[in-house]
Amino acid sequence: MVKSRIEKLDNEIKNCRRCPLWKGAKNAVPGEGPANAKVMFFGEAPGREESLTGKPFVGRSGKLLTQLLEENGVNRDKVFITSILKHRPPNNRQPKKCEIKACEIWWRKQIEIVRPKIIVVLGRFAFDTIVNEGKSLSRSRGEFLTLNKEWGEQKFFITFHPSAGLRFVKFKEILRKDFRKLAKKIKSF
C-alpha cells in the first residue's frame, strides 16, 4: 500500500510541470529507497549524473554518502535518499525561490507517505528549506532536533552536504563524526 503510494507519487513527479526546470533536465529524480524507510536523506537538487540516470546521489557526492553510510554499517538500500528539487537546475545553478516553492509539494508528500523516524538534512540549502525556523546550521549540526508541532515526534538530523566533504578535508572529518552518531541511532531502531 505504502509502496504503491510512493510509486504513484514518483510518476506524478516525473510528469510534473509546476516549474520550468523539467525542460532542461534529462530525467526527473524523485528519489529511491524503501517506502517504509526509517530514515530519509534530503540533499539540494539532482546534478548531472543524477539527471542522466534518474537516480539520486550517484555522482561523486553520492559515492561519499554511500561510503559514509557503509563505513558505519548502514546499507544504503535501507534508507530513502532524495532531494528538495526533483529536476536539475541548468548548469547546477542555485535554485530560484519560485522553483523551491513549486517543488515543496513533492518532498512534503514523500515525508507524509514514508513517515520516517529521522529526516537527515544535508547542507545549507536543504536546511533553509526544511528547517527554516531561524536556527543556525552550524549550531544545529550533529544534533537530533525536534521541530515545531507540524512535524510531531519526527527528529531532524542536520549535517553538511557530502559535496562540502569533497572540497574540504575538515568538513569530511566532521561528516564522518556526524555519520557515526547517526548510524548509532539508526541501528537502535
Ligand code: SF4
Ligand atoms: S523541479 Fe519540482 S516543481 Fe519543478 S518541474 Fe521538477 S518536480 Fe516539478
